[in-house]
Amino acid sequence: MATSTTAPDADRREPRAGSPARGPARRPRGPRRSLLPYLLLAPAVVLELAIHVIPMVVGVWMSLLELTQFHIRDWSTAPFIGLENYRATLDLNSAAGKELLHSFWVTLAYSLLSVGFAWLLGISAAVVLQRPFRGRAILRALFLTPYALPVYAAVITWSFLLQRDTGLVNHVLVDQLGLMNERPFWLIGDNSFWSLLVVSVWRNWPFAFLCLMAGLQNVPGELYEAAAIDGAGFWRRLRSVTLPMLRPVNLVLLLVLFLWTFNDFNTPFVLFGGSAPEQADLISIHIYRSSFKTWDFGSGSAMSVALLLFLLVVSAVYLLITNRRRDDHA
């Protein structure tokens, strides 16, 4: 995110700071002028502090306390135990540590596959809808609908589709196509992972589509004309014009999608009705369930903080690598 937000700032700063017309008009308001932006920002800053920054700091503090069910009513009585929560939850030889590690691998596989497929569908749709034709506007609206639906409405519908005895999926696979003799379960067991993945792709790919569509609008048509004159076919134009031009969008889009799916709670929570089978036990659900099942908020916070640290490291490495590669090309 950092690169995308600071880069436009830098562009904007120059003409404005140097604009001679503005300076004199504003100067008489000396002291007010310097305070005003902070007053304007104050509500946003207070809210961000209250709901995001302070809870985060409190969360780190909680992860250092023995904040179990005995102390949850009055957390001032919870004893300070240092890194004990981290040691207990991240100890890969313990049962809790093994479950967390399992959940981590499931989440990683889920995020990578979900982002990959969402991007693939998004780019396909954006490219084939690039040139105008009859019905394009309708298709575009249709493709955006899964993203516009409230997540619970979308996921509940999918859980109906995936019911073993009354769902569409088994009706088509077993009754109409006869591909299987047994009606498989989709929401428990090994299949639950793939169900979760399909639902997540269905819901997320329109966001990729939206961003890539916005990105394609900035690709000058002359580039395609020039490529076509040079005899470039469809795949060549895609590889040499479209994808390089979309690089800045892709950099941000892939990271954002990855972070969202890695933190995904809604899809498994609604799809599996509050609990997830072990094969689809995403990390957010895992922390949520272990925190509220045992009311051990101390170790829940420790796992959340570890999750945040992991994502910060991944984001930092990602931004570092992509930035370096950009410098190499320049």
Next chain:
Amino acid sequence: MRETAGERWGRRIVLTLLALFVVIPLYVMVTSAAKPLQDVQNGFTWWPSRPTLQPFVDMWSTVPLARYLVNSLVVSSIAAVCSVAVAIFAAFAVSRYRFRGRGVFTVTVLSTQMFPGILFLLPLFLIYVNLGNATGIELYASRTGLVITYLTFSLPFSIWMLVGYFDSIPRGLDEAAQVDGAGPLRTLFQVILPAAVPGVVAVTVYAFMTAWGEVLFASVMTDEGSRTLAVGLQGYSTQFNVYWNQIMAASLVVSIPVVVGFLALQRYFVAGLTAGAVK
């Protein structure tokens, strides 16, 4: 540049597959909402054996859907309006002023959007409960608590998108207003906001959608009295029956307003993304 036959067929195939993938669940939602109960209790059918609007009537009494709906409407509307009001001032500051901490503010606010929700959930839960016990301010299990929480969820993206919109409004307009003696706030309300109406509307809809669809905090921070649709809609499965037809009817009803709003304004979301992300 002409399209080859191969490209045309490729396009048709890709579009057909994508359209089917998207449409099938939507089709099931709409048709199942018009099915009698026995249709959804036995094997799946593509079409209702006897189309009926009864699920749309029954869904209000199986669960207290009206209460959930009112809660969601109240919480989402207030959160959206407050969020946009706060975002307008913040975006005005970021777009029109140079000040110390501007870059830090933008990056910090946007990065909170990427953090795991579960990280805020446990501390916020404890803070709300303990604040209630200590001072009597009811934030846990109240609509106020939800409003405050939700309005911060949409704030980062709202600010970001509005900064893009405000930046696209020529500064010459500001200066003309100032020459006429308008102060900064009058400039904001009489010059910038009227020119940014589509952006403000789009951001309001986005903030409303964010609150309308939130599940994680709703599942923990509400009780029976303050429950929103996000949690309430899961109440249609009883011990004896799962009223899939009513669930689909209720899902349809709660989806239509946000889907219509989003699709009507999609142009402005694309414009906002283009202005912000691509640069």
